[in-house]
Amino acid sequence: MSDERPIRVLVAKAGLDGHDRGAKVVAAALRDAGCEVVYTGLRQTPEQIVEAALQEDVDAVGLSLHSGAHMTLFPRVLELLKAAGAGDILLTGGGIIPADDAARLAEMGVGRLFGPGTPLAELVTYVRDEVARRRAAGRTT
Amino acid sequence: MTCTGDDVRDLAARVVARDGRALARALTWVESDVHRGPALVEALRVPGRAFRVGATGPPGAGKSTLVAALAVAWRQAGARVGVLAVDPSSPFHGGALLGDRIRMQALSGDTDVFIRSLATRGALGGLASAVHDAADVLEAAGFDPILIETVGVGQSEVEVTRAADVTVVVLAPGSGDVIQGMKAGLLEAADVLVVNQDDRDGADALVHALESALELRAIQPPPVLRTVATVGRGVEALRDALVARGPGSAAPEVVAERRRARAAARITAAVDASRAREFWRRAGALREDLADQVVAGRLGLAEAIARLAPDEAGTEAP
Ligand SMILES: Nc1nc2c(ncn2[C@@H]2O[C@H](COP(=O)(O)OP(=O)(O)O)[C@@H](O)[C@H]2O)c(=O)[nH]1
Ligand SMILES: [Mg+2]
Numbered sequence: 534m535s536d537e538r539p540i541r542v543l544v545a546k547a548g549l550d551g552h553d554r555g556a557k558v559v560a561a562a563l564r565d566a567g568c569e570v571v572y573t574g575l576r577q578t579p580e581q582i583v584e585a586a587l588q589e590d591v592d593a594v595g596l597s598l599h600s601g602a603h604m605t606l607f608p609r610v611l612e613l614l615k616a617a618g619a620g621d622i623l624l625t626g627g628g629i630i631p632a633d634d635a636a637r638l639a640e641m642g643v644g645r646l647f648g649p650g651t652p653l654a655e656l657v658t659y660v661r662d663e664v665a666r667r668r669a670a671g672r673t674t
Numbered sequence: 675m676t677c678t679g680d681d682v683r684d685l686a687a688r689v690v691a692r693d694g695r696a697l698a699r700a701l702t703w704v705e706s707d708v709h710r711g712p713a714l715v716e717a718l719r720v721p722g723r724a725f726r727v728g729a730t731g732p733p734g735a736g737k738s739t740l741v742a743a744l745a746v747a748w749r750q751a752g753a754r755v756g757v758l759a760v761d762p763s764s765p766f767h768g769g770a771l772l773g774d775r776i777r778m779q780a781l782s783g784d785t786d787v788f789i790r791s792l793a794t795r796g797a798l799g800g801l802a803s804a805v806h807d808a809a810d811v812l813e814a815a816g817f818d819p820i821l822i823e824t825v826g827v828g829q830s831e832v833e834v835t836r837a838a839d840v841t842v843v844v845l846a847p848g849s850g851d852v853i854q855g856m857k858a859g860l861l862e863a864a865d866v867l868v869v870n871q872d873d874r875d876g877a878d879a880l881v882h883a884l885e886s887a888l889e890l891r892a893i894q895p896p897p898v899l900r901t902v903a904t905v906g907r908g909v910e911a912l913r914d915a916l917v918a919r920g921p922g923s924a925a926p927e928v929v930a931e932r933r934r935a936r937a938a939a940r941i942t943a944a945v946d947a948s949r950a951r952e953f954w955r956r957a958g959a960l961r962e963d964l965a966d967q968v969v970a971g972r973l974g975l976a977e978a979i980a981r982l983a984p985d986e987a988g989t990e991a992p
Contacts, residue, residue: 538702538705538706538707539768539769539770539793539795560771561771563769564764564767564769564770564771565764565767565769566767566769567767567768567769568769569763569769569770569772569791569793570769570770570771570772571772571773571775571791572771572772572773572775572776573775573776573779574773574775574776574779580782580783581779581782581783584782584783585775585782585789587694587695587698588694588698588788588789588790589698589772589790589791590698590699590701590702617695618695619695
């Protein structure tokens with residue numbers, strides 16, 4: 534019963550560049566797929582993102598960035614999540630991320646990353662399946 | 675039926691010990707788990723003494739910005755502040771976009787503030803019934819006041835006044851027809867009225883329109899205050915006005931009566947929900963069978979209803 538609760542996702546825009554159209558489109562797609570999407574707006578620091586993710590008890594964090602800082606931001610968010618005992622939260626996201634970098638991030642434990650132009654349905658399906666898998670795998674409470 | 679298992683007791687203890695992650699999980703339980711949620715609230719057994727302030731009004735009036743500014747004012751007075759920001763779920767797909775935190779960035783990094791976004795999930799009246807329980811959980815974790823933001827576009831105003839000790843209705847120039855708002859009961863829900871965005875054209879006209887509308891009100895019209903939430907102007911005065919109407923006010927019996935009504939409403943809602951669940955667990959199959967017969971033209975709707983609820987259908991049970 535408790536596993537039929539809606540999937541909760543935090544969508545955040547990190548980094549210094551000032552537009553968030555991509556993040557808003559993703560947030561709307563997840564909402565239309567039945568998710569509860571917490572949207573926190575522009576220029577979020579890793580600390581702010583993780584604080585919000587913890588308070589909101591989300592299943593997943595979707596991080597959008599275009600500033601090329603992905604090799605610092607994703608690991609930092611992951612590190613803070615783990616330090617808070619919340620390593621079970623799926624960290625995914627999008628931006629212009631070279632395949633080599635994506636592979637290294639995946640090794641660290643970051644989920645799939647989506648480049649510009651990925652069909653939204655693909656992203657939604659990934660979040661849904663991966664959260665279902667993680668909920669089944671351990672998170673009993 | 676409710677399980678007071680070790681997991682419930684354990685989580686309750688961690689909430690009381692102010693463990694933030696436990697608090698977040700507890701809020702998920704009261705939102706989502708019809709067994710452990712009530713069991714947890716029972717285990718916490720909060721007295722309901724934290725000051726609960728409702729903020730409602732039309733979209734875009736500045737509720738989230740104002741709630742954040744109020745939270746800052748309360749922090750400066752040394753309080754630990756809980757915020758519940760309620761937004762509607764879509765009736766079509768159940769999803770929700772919870773964007774109130776965007777305006778609450780000034781509160782981040784402060785462990786004495788806890789913000790949680792809630793979706794209504796189809797709860798009647800637009801305000802999730804879980805809000806009462808969520809406020810209890812925040813109170814158990816030592817937060818006082820608890821600020822509750824809801825979008826006021828219909829019956830939800832009435833609901834927010836039930837969850838809160840005191841309600842502030844937030845309006846802004848151009849944020850919808852004041853007369854319409856009066857029709858919808860928005861002004862009646864207000865203990866304090868705020869014209870926010872007082873830096874914008876039309877604020878004076880709105881204040882005058884409100885004041886002349888309130889003149890017609892016989893008993894104790896709410897005060898009309900002005901704020902500019904983005905810069906915090908007028909926020910201290912608003913906080914004072916809320917406190918003056920709170921549990922420590924000169925007339926605490928108003929709040930006491932609301933708290934009593936709140937307890938009664940929660941009992942009613944919980945008993946109704948529990949009875950309905952139990953009833954349909956037993957009668958669900960019969961209902962489906964009756965629906966088939968109605969569609970096939972073998973049975974009238976009133977007759978079908980009478981078989982499940984003999985007293986309600988206006989016809990005698992067979
Ligand atoms: N000019 C002005 N804008 C404001 C004020 N308060 C809020 N806003 C802006 O109004 C918009 C809606 O604010 P928000 O707090 O999200 O409104 P809500 O939908 O009622 O929660 C945002 O762009 C705010 O920055 C104010 O006092 N003056
Ligand atoms: Mg808002």
